[in-house]
Amino acid sequence: MILKCYIIDDDIATIRTLSEYIDRHSELVLVGYDTNPVAGLDKINNNSVDLVFLGINESLVNGLELSSLISHSVYKIFITALPDFALAAFDNNAFDYLLKPISKERFLRCVKKLSSYTEKTHKAEKQQLAFIYVKSESKGKLVKIEFDEVYYIESNDNYIIINLAHAKHKVYIPLKAVLNKFSSSNFIRVHKSFIVNHSKISYIQGAQIILKDKTTLQLGSSYKDRFLSLVEKYTLKHHNSDFELNG
Structure with a gap:
């Protein structure tokens, strides 16, 4: 928050x-x-x-x-x-x-x-809040955005772009303010210019985050430790053992 x-x-x-x-x-x-x-x-x-x-x-x-x-x-x-x-x-x-x-x-x-x-x-x-309304570029129009439809949010100067699977929405607010509105359990900042929906990540390779829509985001060095500590919580680890299967 x-x-x-x-x-x-x-x-x-x-x-x-x-x-x-x-x-x-x-x-x-x-x-x-x-x-x-x-x-x-x-x-x-x-x-x-x-x-x-x-x-x-x-x-x-x-x-x-x-x-x-x-x-x-x-x-x-x-x-x-x-x-x-x-x-x-x-x-x-x-x-x-x-x-x-x-x-x-x-x-x-x-x-x-x-x-x-x-x-x-x-x-x-x-947990109860699952959507947000944003002002459209069309005057007087509010667009409802479901959190689970958001892939990532990017910052560009004085505005952000909310990226969905088949649409993009420009909103004139700073990126840091966005996390107040989006659930921190699913959304995490991974770069000075990006917030990603954790549920839309396909895989992580080095310092690159690849989303399910094939978008590649760069993991910023300032956000690396926090992001990887979150990933660590959900990582299935392989433990070496000496047991043998019998029969």
């Missing part, structure tokens, strides 16, 4: 660090940031945000008060240089907190915990 993130902190260096971490994470996308908590709150409430990194410190104690004004559906991770404020974070419905300076390892542990939680929370909903 892709989480849309927003950062509020009065330290621009912290914002820069978090922005770099978020940009390098395949399940996060940064939609904005602000050093002004009031302005940031207004932007959060007027945009679809899933996760807020909210800074609190001695000069910005109202960051704790600000959290109560943010929708309960938005996950909150507090960032602070003061351990005492970190404890207060959990009294304000924080999912977690990060102490400054924020290390990459601590950030990844935090996000991994959140990803695991959101995956379990939304699992039932994703």
Whole structure:
């Protein structure tokens, strides 16, 4: 599941660090940031945000008060240089907190915990959802797309192309946002430009993924480990043994 993130902190260096971490994470996308908590709150409430990194410190104690004004559906991770404020974070419905300076390892542990939680929370909903509507290039027309008909999704600049067996649909959204709509159990990102329906894979050869319609997709190096770990779960392994057939 892709989480849309927003950062509020009065330290621009912290914002820069978090922005770099978020940009390098395949399940996060940064939609904005602000050093002004009031302005940031207004932007959060007027945009679809899933996760807020909210800074609190001695000069910005109202960051704790600000959290109560943010929708309960938005996950909150507090960032602070003061351990005492970190404890207060959990009294304000924080999912977690990060102490400054924020290390990459601590950030990844935090996000991994959140990803695991959101995956379990939304699992039932994703299992029920088996289709999506997309805007057609014909004005006013919505096209229903069944998930099991999708072979792969490719990115091209500011739009994506959803490839079916006998049709293609262009949609003007970023590729990272697509995984929010498609079930993560079947769809996985295998390249910076491709998301593939795992059920449409015919075979894998080296760094190439061949689909049932003969399409060949390249497996990107940044996505290789995650993809192969998923494949490993469903691989029937051959174990050598010394048994003999009798009779």
